[in-house]
Amino acid sequence: MANAASGMAVHDDCKLKFMELKAKRTHRFIVYKIEEKQKQVIVEKLGEPAQGYEDFTACLPADECRYAVYDFEYLTEENVPKSRIFFIGWSPDTARVRSKMIYASTKERFKRELDGIQIELQATDPTEMGLDVFKSRAN
Numbered sequence: 660m661a662n663a664a665s666g667m668a669v670h671d672d673c674k675l676k677f678m679e680l681k682a683k684r685t686h687r688f689i690v691y692k693i694e695e696k697q698k699q700v701i702v703e704k705l706g707e708p709a710q711g712y713e714d715f716t717a718c719l720p721a722d723e724c725r726y727a728v729y730d731f732e733y734l735t736e737e738n739v740p741k742s743r744i745f746f747i748g749w750s751p752d753t754a755r756v757r758s759k760m761i762y763a764s765t766k767e768r769f770k771r772e773l774d775g776i777q778i779e780l781q782a783t784d785p786t787e788m789g790l791d792v793f794k795s796r797a798n
Contacts, residue, residue, distance in 0.1 A: 674772055
């Protein structure tokens, strides 16, 4: 089903891989890309459970928009291990205006397809989604 605002569909694989991350913890992160020619959101990259934050940020292009989901694990002040599923809207200042508009108009509907997102971040540069930001938003 295409998104009325942008005309973008969501590939079934997007939801399937998200469910695997959420339920089975088979992925640390997922990077999604809008394929303009096919008019749909697709999975671009999957992060292995052993991969970390640096691996994740290295997958986000410096001058192109992406959506991403990151399974952030942390310890509470009582040393209890927890995790939060973050949705990141990556829209760098250097991205094309058309691309930013398409990603912005598709984001809410795409996010609704991924049932179980706990925290959302919008980032235009790496400092807006630093590890410290994840930690402060997770608690």
